[in-house]
Amino acid sequence: MSEFDYDLFVIGGGSGGVRAARLAAGLGKRVAVAEEYRFGGTCVIRGCVPKKLYVYASQFPEHFEDAAGYGWTVPEATFDWKTLVANKEREITRLEGLYRKGLENAGAEIIEARATLVDRHTLDVGGRRVTADKIIIAVGGRPNPHLALPGHEHCIFSNEAFDLAELPRAIVIEGGGYIAVEFANIFHGLGVDTTLVYRGKEILSRFDQDLRRELHATMEAKGIKILCHDVLTEIEKRGEGDLLVHLKSGKTIEASQVMLAIGRLPNTEGLGLEAAGVETGKGGEIPVDNYSRTNVDNIWALGDVTNRVQLTPVAIHEAMCFIETEYRNNPTEVDHDMIATAVFSQPEIGTVGLSEDEAAKRFDRLEIYRASFRPMRHTLSGRQEKMLMKLVVDGDSRRVIGAHVMGPDAGEMAQLLGIALKARLSKDDFDRTMAVHPSAAEELVTMYAPTYRVEKGERVG
Numbered sequence: 001m002s003e004f005d006y007d008l009f010v011i012g013g014g015s016g017g018v019r020a021a022r023l024a025a026g027l028g029k030r031v032a033v034a035e036e037y038r039f040g041g042t043c044v045i046r047g048c049v050p051k052k053l054y055v056y057a058s059q060f061p062e063h064f065e066d067a068a069g070y071g072w073t074v075p076e077a078t079f080d081w082k083t084l085v086a087n088k089e090r091e092i093t094r095l096e097g098l099y100r101k102g103l104e105n106a107g108a109e110i111i112e113a114r115a116t117l118v119d120r121h122t123l124d125v126g127g128r129r130v131t132a133d134k135i136i137i138a139v140g141g142r143p144n145p146h147l148a149l150p151g152h153e154h155c156i157f158s159n160e161a162f163d164l165a166e167l168p169r170a171i172v173i174e175g176g177g178y179i180a181v182e183f184a185n186i187f188h189g190l191g192v193d194t195t196l197v198y199r200g201k202e203i204l205s206r207f208d209q210d211l212r213r214e215l216h217a218t219m220e221a222k223g224i225k226i227l228c229h230d231v232l233t234e235i236e237k238r239g240e241g242d243l244l245v246h247l248k249s250g251k252t253i254e255a256s257q258v259m260l261a262i263g264r265l266p267n268t269e270g271l272g273l274e275a276a277g278v279e280t281g282k283g284g285e286i287p288v289d290n291y292s293r294t295n296v297d298n299i300w301a302l303g304d305v306t307n308r309v310q311l312t313p314v315a316i317h318e319a320m321c322f323i324e325t326e327y328r329n330n331p332t333e334v335d336h337d338m339i340a341t342a343v344f345s346q347p348e349i350g351t352v353g354l355s356e357d358e359a360a361k362r363f364d365r366l367e368i369y370r371a372s373f374r375p376m377r378h379t380l381s382g383r384q385e386k387m388l389m390k391l392v393v394d395g396d397s398r399r400v401i402g403a404h405v406m407g408p409d410a411g412e413m414a415q416l417l418g419i420a421l422k423a424r425l426s427k428d429d430f431d432r433t434m435a436v437h438p439s440a441a442e443e444l445v446t447m448y449a450p451t452y453r454v455e456k457g458e459r460v461g
């Protein structure tokens with residue numbers, strides 16, 4: 001019998017923590033998982049899941065418009081924000097229940113309290129002391145509150161955006177990453193006067209230039225105002241739901257809500273990390289090795305709190321590597337290479353591998369295959385939006401090292417492209433693949449000749 005109360009104690013009931021706890025308990029380990037808020041974590045409660053539901057909600061006005069070209073007459077539509085919020089809440093409550101059930105069925109103990117570390121094997125859970133052989137810290141992150149911004153207390157973050165009492169009349173969103181771009185499209189689609197303010201030259205700084213430019217242009221054509229090279233300098237409250245946003249450029253914008261989406265910070269404060277000897281990095285994140293182990297050899301950290309790649313499937317993968325390594329005698333390093341990802345903007349972006357610019361820094365010769373076309377659906381709808389597809393190919397090995405799609409279902413395509421790129425398939429494999437017709441994705445296997453080449457960073461031909 002072990003000297004500890006538990007074989008494994010998991011702090012945090014999000015994607016990574018729940019997966020590790022459930023699998024370990026399923027293997028017969030004595031497991032507890034502590035969560036201070038709601039099971040499911042950011043992804044289920046106030047991230048990916050409600051976000052995608054709101055994306056669907058915000059797309060209906062365009063669907064109604066597009067229907068006319070197909071012969072439909074749609075009566076004037078009205079939207080009720082409170083219905084959406086209530087229905088979203090019902091769905092995430094259902095999912096939260098499934099997470100709990102999965103843990104219970106596997107035999108993990110659920111502790112609804114904040115857990116903090118007392119030493120490397122001891123935890124305080126709501127005033128009670130427990131001990132564990134191994135500990136996983138999977139406490140996630142929270143929006144950067146931007147405390148240096150005068151008037152930051154008048155701002156909301158993605159957490160609050162889902163549950164606003166009323167849909168804002170006008171919103172200013174700061175940031176140019178996933179959250180800012182997705183929410184700008186959601187609010188605009190729901191009829192809110194939307195302005196996006198981004199400090200850099202072009203939104204979505206880590207994505208391929210072509211997609212960034214096209215998405216920017218398409219969002220503007222829909223009516224979203226995008227101000228680049230600018231930042232918020234003050235939020236002035238003039239009354240209830242009446243804010244004046246001051247920008248560095250000297251411009252001012254009136255808004256009923258201001259949302260900040262300028263990145264997320266790890267939730268490591270007050271966790272007792274020092275007491276347990278766990279080191280943190282400059283931004284409060286917990287550095288770990290390739291097996292997610294911290295500097296303390298019986299303590300691991302998974303997911304957003306490590307600030308490696310802040311994505312749900314990555315946290316889940318990290319949890320599974322932990323289980324393989326520690327409980328299945330199969331040492332498995334975390335593999336962060338070639339992670340496919342989607343931005344649920346409108347139109348959507350799906351991407352995997354290197355952007356053209358990144359590839360040009362690492363490879364001497366590139367072939368770029370690029371197609372821009374109007375998706376078939378829009379031929380009768382009359383919508384002018386283009387679809388964009390781009391493959392970045394290493395000119396020497398012919399391996400496809402980047403695949404980028406903007407348009408309907410781009411996220412779904414990215415998942416499958418992810419398999420092809422992970423398998424290190426070559427452009428010849430793509431060329432040998434029969435097209436699915438008529439589809440938009442067929443373009444990915446029918447771009448036979450390069451649009452241009454890049455040699456030593458310079459575009460040629």
Ligand code: NDP
Nearest residue numbers: 175176177178179180199200205261262263264310342343
């Ligand atoms: P991101 O890192 O994607 O974007 C942060 C944005 O804020 C960047 O545009 C950044 O600019 C800007 N920024 C950073 N600091 C400041 C500052 N001080 N002043 C002004 N602007 C600033 O973070 P998000 O908050 O959008 O999302 C957090 C994470 O959540 C993402 O990294 C992603 O991993 C995950 N996520 C994933 C989603 C998905 O998979 N679809 C959806 C939502 C979130 P710059 O580019 O110049 O650095």
